[in-house]
Amino acid sequence: MDRHGARLNRFALALLGVVLLVLGGLGLALGSGVFGSGRSRAPVLTQGTRTFASGHGWFWWAVAVAAVVAGLLGLWWLLVQGRRDRVPELSMEPEPERGTTRLTAKAVTDALSDEIAAYPGVRGVGARIGGSSRRPRLFLTVAYARDADLAALRRRVTGEAIVRLRSALERERLPAVVRLRLVGGEETRTVL
Incomplete structure (x- = not known):
């Protein structure tokens, strides 16, 4: 991997790590009652989200497609990491x-x-x-x-x-x- 690609790779991984760390910390704080005991007992999906999802049949299909695309992008990224810049x-x-x-x-x-x-x-x-x-x-x-x-x-x-x-x-x-x-x-x- 060239320098530019390696630098971009490190930056993207660091950014993803920070985002996941912040989201995980917020979820942990929410679950432990830092934002109030009522919020820690509330369901993950609000009533408005559940109503929207049940009223629109395409919603869960869109979520599934987004998950598959994210998984394929992750798999592609993983395969690129193992690729060598070699000419046979x-x-x-x-x-x-x-x-x-x-x-x-x-x-x-x-x-x-x-x-x-x-x-x-x-x-x-x-x-x-x-x-x-x-x-x-x-x-x-x-x-x-x-x-x-x-x-x-x-x-x-x-x-x-x-x-x-x-x-x-x-x-x-x-x-x-x-x-x-x-x-x-x-x-x-x-x-x-």
């Missing part, structure tokens, strides 16, 4: 009518990871391709040791490995996010 394969042909050549994203990321893992001071590499097959984005995490030359490592990753990958994929642009993580230390983030 890349389309290599710009013109599909001339043929189709596909390359698995795992093959691409494995080759890139193997190349970067051989650089001096590198202790581990994680790579994945997100976005879409037509507009892929590279997400790269490079773990390095304290004795590594960070400037040289960054220069090699951005100036050699990613440039070579762009050339191999025959793409002018391949947006990349590179995270350089000191093993046992702080993380540095570079957006290309």
Whole structure:
């Protein structure tokens, strides 16, 4: 999930949590008699609401439809949370009518990871391709040791490995996010 989506997700969940907390607190206060003992013994639906519901046959159908829609929206939201921004394969042909050549994203990321893992001071590499097959984005995490030359490592990753990958994929642009993580230390983030 991108930053904007994650921020929106946190905001919506926080807002929903506050609303439910306030409603629950009001219900608890009402039931315990904070607003008077008469209110705590009153039915949840007022006489006017019950009269309206019994006089209009569509009312309970509308309530049922609203509940089903709310449930489906909740299920959709839950499924979106588990979705990964991963591309299983890349389309290599710009013109599909001339043929189709596909390359698995795992093959691409494995080759890139193997190349970067051989650089001096590198202790581990994680790579994945997100976005879409037509507009892929590279997400790269490079773990390095304290004795590594960070400037040289960054220069090699951005100036050699990613440039070579762009050339191999025959793409002018391949947006990349590179995270350089000191093993046992702080993380540095570079957006290309």
